[in-house]
Structure formats: structure tokens, C-alpha cells
Amino acid sequence: xxxxxxxxxxxxxxxxxxxxxxxxxxxxxxxxxxxxxxxxxxxxxxxxxxxxxxxxxxxxxxxxxxxxxxxxx
Numbered sequence: 001x002x003x004x005x006x007x008x009x010x011x012x013x014x015x016x017x018x019x020x021x022x023x024x025x026x027x028x029x030x031x032x033x034x035x036x037x038x039x040x041x042x043x044x045x046x047x048x049x050x051x052x053x054x055x056x057x058x059x060x061x062x063x064x065x066x067x068x069x070x071x072x073x
Contacts, residue, residue: 003042005062007034014045035059042066 001021003014009024016022023041027033035055043050046068058064 001066003064003066005038005064014041
């Protein structure tokens with residue numbers, strides 16, 4: 001799934017807008033802080049552990065490809 005990221009925003013939240021997912025992050029895109037906050041917010045949004053979320057591509061871009069894996073027990 002693709003997520004459009006807006007770092008250095010006034011609020012931290014994930015929104016479903018039209019047909020895409022957008023993440024507004026308070027953290028600046030410095031030293032991976034925005035990516036860490038993104039993973040935290042997505043874990044809360046999808047109710048999974050942070051370790052289940054991986055940034056597959058776009059680590060330094062505003063449009064990121066995210067993979068969410070769940071353990072099957």
C-alpha cells in the first residue's frame with residue numbers, strides 16, 4: 001500500500017482521503033525521525049505491532065510503499 005507523507009505538520013495523524021492514505025507527521029525528515037513516527041502511527045491505525053510494518057520503498061521520498069505483515073497462528 002502507498003502512503004503519502006507530510007513531515008513537519010502541525011498534527012500527527014493518518015487519514016483516508018479519497019482513494020489514498022495520507023500521514024501528517026510532526027517530526028521533521030531528519031535522521032529517520034519522520035519514518036519512525038510514520039511506523040508508530042500506522043501501527044496504531046491498523047492495530048498491529050510496529051515490527052509488522054516495513055517501508056519497502058521511498059525511505060527518503062514523500063510517497064512510500066508500506067508492507068504490513070501479520071503472523072498467522
